[in-house]
Amino acid sequence: MIGLALAIALVAIGYLRVLSTRTARRRFFARLCATCSTSLSAGESYRIEGRVLCAACADRVRRRLERVFWGVLAAAVVLSLFVIIGTWSLWKRGDPTWWMFPLFMIGSLGFLALLTAGALRFMKQENATAELLDRTRLQIELLQPRGLGKPGAGAGGR
Ligand SMILES: [Zn+2]
Numbered sequence: 565m566i567g568l569a570l571a572i573a574l575v576a577i578g579y580l581r582v583l584s585t586r587t588a589r590r591r592f593f594a595r596l597c598a599t600c601s602t603s604l605s606a607g608e609s610y611r612i613e614g615r616v617l618c619a620a621c622a623d624r625v626r627r628r629l630e631r632v633f634w635g636v637l638a639a640a641v642v643l644s645l646f647v648i649i650g651t652w653s654l655w656k657r658g659d660p661t662w663w664m665f666p667l668f669m670i671g672s673l674g675f676l677a678l679l680t681a682g683a684l685r686f687m688k689q690e691n692a693t694a695e696l697l698d699r700t701r702l703q704i705e706l707l708q709p710r711g712l713g714k715p716g717a718g719a720g721g722r
Pocket of ligand 1: 597
């Protein structure tokens, strides 16, 4: 039951993620902030997590990332203390399985670290895609004035 609920939640999150990325791409090409869709002036756009954002939204995301970082750090400290105290109390009680406790905890932490590494790699890929889009847009803009300018100038000359 819990596994099914988790699977549904993951699919829903993935779907929302794809949708929001699509919206971000559309806004990116329209030179709009990916979050609040205010128009961006040159030199005032910030790329975070594969999105181009205005200064205010970039600030908000940066603060959110900072909070996540401190949250993870606090959780790691609490978990370490929990492992040390748990192992020590088991050992003190003469429980012969005391060594299994830190092993299990380290295993879980390793799994979490792998998940985090996967998420970070995904974010890096998103950034790479955004950069490719940026370059493509720049190339299109560099080509357009020449392509449109010639017929325009010709029409004006006639
Ligand atoms: Zn914004």
